[in-house]
Ligand SMILES: NC(=O)c1ccc[n+]([C@@H]2O[C@H](COP(=O)([O-])OP(=O)(O)OC[C@H]3O[C@@H](n4cnc5c(N)ncnc54)[C@H](O)[C@@H]3O)[C@@H](O)[C@H]2O)c1
């Protein structure tokens with residue numbers, strides 16, 4: 126049997142990547158820090174994935190196990206035996222797992238120097254594979270780096286499937302996922318031979334795919350979440366049922382769409398169909414997705430390369446007025462959910478450094494650029 130190691134036994138790990146790997150015939154080792162989840166994985170060895178919408182289908186993922194990422198020796202062995210490694214831990218966690226991965230790769234470099242391995246970061250971020258690679262290389266010796274240059278691939282990826290938190294307390298590992306999924310992997314950065322994984326597409330122009338996904342789905346999703354939160358709507362479904370919010374969300378996806386069509390040469394009709402399909406996914410009545418999950422970590426989402434600031438800047442660059450994107454950015458700045466540490470930190474920064482401080486330090490904006498004033502005026 127082929128082995129895969131997947132870091133992060135959370136929503137997307139269990140509900141998408143782990144599922145596809147298992148369906149492709151891999152025995153999946155989930156690496157996590159959540160002892161309750163790890164214990165359940167090891168006791169049960171399987172879990173159900175419920176496909177939401179229409180006739181609910183259940184797919185069982187079997188022959189899985191859990192491993193604590195702090196158990197370096199067991200991790201070294203698991204990675205040494207793996208044909209493929211994937212991650213879905215959150216982009217902020219990549220520097221932490223990068224250190225453990227580096228230690229495992231050093232060992233492989235010494236003991237099995239002809240091994241090749243592809244490590245795919247399945248996080249919502251532009252350049253996710255590059256970020257992971259840098260996090261690993263920081264901890265490698267020169268020999269380790271040389272080995273990885275030749276034998277280890279860190280392709281960038283896009284991962285698309287809406288997977289909310291599990292609310293079924295009787296079945297801890299159960300996941301509810303939407304029927305739609307798309308996983309694209311940058312072909313040119315793969316090394317050695319990688320068996321086909323049905324559901325994973327190898328693509329040549331990954332940066333266009335990531336901008337299309339992150340700056341359409343995730344932009345619209347985030348704006349629905351932040352406006353929904355402002356209006357006390359508990360879920361994305363409730364938020365987009367509000368005609369005013371739906372208009373802003375569609376408007377914002379339209380603004381990024383116009384810019385992306387110009388930038389990447391996408392077909393305008395196909396892109397419009399892509400936007401409409403995404404709105405249909407937000408309106409899936411079988412998915413209960415709290416606005417707090419989708420809006421989580423506003424500091425990351427307000428970053429210069431992420432789903433709000435980057436497309437608004439691109440829109441201006443291509444002569445598109447980002448009116449709705451700016452409304453979304455203002456709502457994001459006001460996301461003060463008390464249980465979200467990044468939202469609390471954002472509120473503190475706004476209090477201590479003012480809006481200007483946040484626009485410069487968090488959003489990476491320059492006071493001389495057009496977007497800066499647009500946000501300030503709308504916020505006021
Ligand atoms: N849920 C979705 O709809 C979705 C869709 C596409 C992409 N993503 C991306 O996938 C990633 C994970 O999202 P999620 O929704 O599954 O989050 P999640 O919180 O459900 O899962 C993250 C998992 O990582 C684990 N983790 C944290 N620190 C770790 C460490 N040091 N070592 C190993 N595991 C660790 C957590 O315990 C948790 O089980 C994010 O980058 C997200 O943007 C999510």
Ligand SMILES: O=P(O)(O)OC[C@@H](O)[C@@H](O)[C@H](O)[C@H](O)CO
Pocket residue numbers: 249284285286287288342343346347418419420421422
């Ligand atoms: O995971 P985040 O925090 O980057 O974004 C929240 C959601 O928008 C996201 O998880 C989507 O559900 C997912 O990207 C769909 O493919």
